[in-house]
Amino acid sequence: xxxxxxxxxxxxxCSTTPVPVVMKFPDAPQSLMTSAPDLNKLPADxxxxxxxxxxxxxxxxxxxxxxxxxxxxxxxxxxxxxAIADQLK
Amino acid sequence: MWYLQFMYSMIxxxxxxxxxxxxxxxxxxxxxxxxxxxxxxxxxxxxxxxxLIGVILYGIGAFYAGGYGVEKMWRDRVEEVQxxxxxxxxxxxxxxxxxxxxxxxxxxxxxVIKEVIKQEIIEKEKLINANCDVSPDAIEMFxxxxxxxxxxxxxxxxx
Numbered sequence: 379x380x381x382x383x384x385x386x387x388x389x390x391x392c393s394t395t396p397v398p399v400v401m402k403f404p405d406a407p408q409s410l411m412t413s414a415p416d417l418n419k420l421p422a423d424x425x426x427x428x429x430x431x432x433x434x435x436x437x438x439x440x441x442x443x444x445x446x447x448x449x450x451x452x453x454x455x456x457x458x459x460x461a462i463a464d465q466l467k
Numbered sequence: 468m469w470y471l472q473f474m475y476s477m478i479x480x481x482x483x484x485x486x487x488x489x490x491x492x493x494x495x496x497x498x499x500x501x502x503x504x505x506x507x508x509x510x511x512x513x514x515x516x517x518x519l520i521g522v523i524l525y526g527i528g529a530f531y532a533g534g535y536g537v538e539k540m541w542r543d544r545v546e547e548v549q550x551x552x553x554x555x556x557x558x559x560x561x562x563x564x565x566x567x568x569x570x571x572x573x574x575x576x577x578x579v580i581k582e583v584i585k586q587e588i589i590e591k592e593k594l595i596n597a598n599c600d601v602s603p604d605a606i607e608m609f610x611x612x613x614x615x616x617x618x619x620x621x622x623x624x625x626x
Binding site: 409426436438439 | 545548549551552555556558559560562563564566567569570571573574577578581584585588589591592595596599601605606609610613614615
């Protein structure tokens with residue numbers, strides 16, 4: 379009877395390898411996956427006036443603000459995805 | 468070894484549970500029978516083999532019962548984590564859609580404002596350009612200032 383008890387204690391609780399669970403890496407928003415454009419230059423083939431400079435500056439600042447939006451969106455995406463991924467730990 | 472674990476994981480929980488307890492019960496029964504048959508004259512010689520088989524079966528049963536307990540615990544845990552992962556993946560996708568919408572809306576706003584400014588400049592073009600000549604140096608400097616510094620470096624124009 380003692381042998382039986384010993385065998386029970388020794389053998390019960392043998393473990394097997396757990397199945398790993400992985401979370402899919404999140405997708406990034408498509409609008410953030412575009413490459414940054416170069417800034418606009420003044421045309422070389424026409425007479426440049428002050429209005430052309432202001433127009434080009436306006437176009438360039440548009441590019442800047444678009445990139446600013448995307449840059450901040452990347453930060454937001456990272457923070458939120460990290461917060462979600464941290465919940466699995 | 469991995470294929471044994473794989474095969475083991477393919478067997479339904481209830482089958483494993485049933486087989487485990489059946490082996491365990493048979494072992495206990497054989498062991499008890501081995502103690503009882505000493506009073507039966509014709510089969511009392513089988514006491515030792517019956518006891519041995521009983522102990523072996525009990526050992527195997529105990530091994531699998533213990534293993535099954537842990538396996539069940541892990542399977543439950545994996546199921547729980549998988550459910551959590553599914554929920555979190557759904558939330559991750561929601562974040563992507565929300566940010567995408569936000570970016571597109573904000574960029575549209577910028578485009579509208581910049582278009583308004585562009586039209587204003589066109590309207591006031593004559594006024595802006597009156598009495599103002601832009602020197603070629605200013606144009607060159609402007610273009611240089613908006614050129615990517617890496618590009619300037621590669622062409623040796625950074626001076």
